[in-house]
Amino acid sequence: MRFKEWLLRRKFLLKVLNFIGIHVPPDKKDILHFSPRFLTFVIVLFVFFIIGAGLFLQFSTSSPFCGTCHIMKPYYKAWKESSHNFVPCVDCHYPPGFAEEFRGKIQASVQVFKYITRTYGTKPYAEIEDSSCLRKGCHERRLLEGKTKFKKDVIFDHKPHLMQMRRGRKLKCTSCHSQIVVGSHIAVTESVCFICHFKPEDDGSPSPISRCTICHTPPEKEIVFGNISYTHTDFVERGVECEKCHFNVVQGKGEAPKEMCLTCHGEPEKLEKFNDHKFIHDIHVTTHKVECFQCHTEINHKVTTDITPLKNDCFSCHLNMHEAQKMIYSGTGGKEAEDMPSSMFLAKVDCVACHIERDKSPSPELKGFTYKPIEAACLSCHGIEYKGILDEWRSTIKSYEKRVENLIKIAGSKKLSDEAKEKFNIAIFNYNLVKYGRGIHNVEYATSLLQKSEELLKEILK
DSSP: HHEEEETOHHHHHHHHHTTTTEOOOSSSOOOOOOOHHHHHHHHHHHHHHHHHHHHHHHHHTSSSHHSGGGGGHHHHHHHHHHHHTTTTTTHHHSSSHHHHHHHHHHHHHHHHHHHHTTOSSOOOOOOOOOOHTTTTTTTTTTHHOEEEEEEEEEEEEHHHHSSBBBBTBBBHHHHBOOOSSSTTOOOBHHHHHHHHHHHHOOOOOOOGGGGGGGOOOOOOOOOEETTEEEHHHHHHHHHHHGGTSSSOEEEEOOOOGGGGGGGGGOOOHHHHHTOOOOHIIIIIIIOOOOOOOOOOOOOOEEOOOOSSSSSSSSGOOOTTHHHHHHHHHTOOOOTSSOOOOOOOHHTTTTTTGEEEEEEOOOOHHHHHOOOEEOHHHHHHHHHHGGGGHHHHHHHHHHHHHHHHHHHHHHHHHHHHOOHHHHHHHHHHHHHHHHHHHTTGSSSHHHHHHHHHHHHHHHHHOO
């Protein structure tokens, strides 16, 4: 009864309750009486709720509603300035069909809840299904039309990219039309193209789809440099490779370091899948829309023309220098021979510890200089008792090389069986590894390789 007494003291509240059909009798034990007017009020309220909910639902599917949230404003602005600014956001973000639209509304409601509870992220994430792009009235004929002009001298064909496997991967529309750069809504991100086309194969060789003519058509206009003029078509017809003139057009290798996985994953069982490339790409590229650069380092591709000669890095011409020396020093790479790293290699002694003398170039300004190994480097670390050992090593290796070289000449002059040829090739390889890798870098390993070559050659001659 205390509640009834409290109500009777609230005059304004009593008037409101009377208006909607709820009466509080002061002289009876009943607390509240409901008149037929209350039922009318409930029905009217329910109708208004349904109308309001419908109007809000309609408004919530409009693009301006998306822009009311501050974290969505950059994306809304990019959409407004894009070529898709006449397409409502939900036409892309909700796949066709009632079930998909209903699921999308549930997801949107969850986002609103996260926004209210301040548990949202500052970078929204969305996956656009291919069915949204290819729906009726949008890009339904894109796969049939196929080719389109992407930019100057670059023709792109959608059909093979979406209908066929690309480097063993099944792509989606948003694999290329991504949102890596805020402000460029659903535009093609060229750096994604570069990752796919220019990332080297697993063995380090260039990708077969890195050829220039796959994307580029040769310029037709005449090119003039100084008093020289030419056209690209003349060179293309003769089969001249583009790289003969255009150097260093690709920078980077697009590696995917394991540390990149840790930005999203912490589960050991998922990190163990790192080397399963097919599984990784099926999940991240085909099933879900994960940007390439969340895993891969960037590859840059730019064609620049510079008539200043010799402006390129040494590695444009000098590739894999000193590989033989590295193999000898680390005691690896020989055929049918056990690995035998140099003790100095195991101690992590670098090349500059022994190569300490500058050569006497007659004109360093023109010729430059290099550093040579000298005995003083040995003595500075090992003491005077090692005096003469450098020359002794050189003499020993040179004498052994000469003996094997003579056997090679004799065996090479014979008619060899297939089995003998195989042995001969192994002997040649080990000999060349010692000769060009400078056996003095690892005398024990060099001696072992020459000994193996000598044994094989003697077997052949028998």
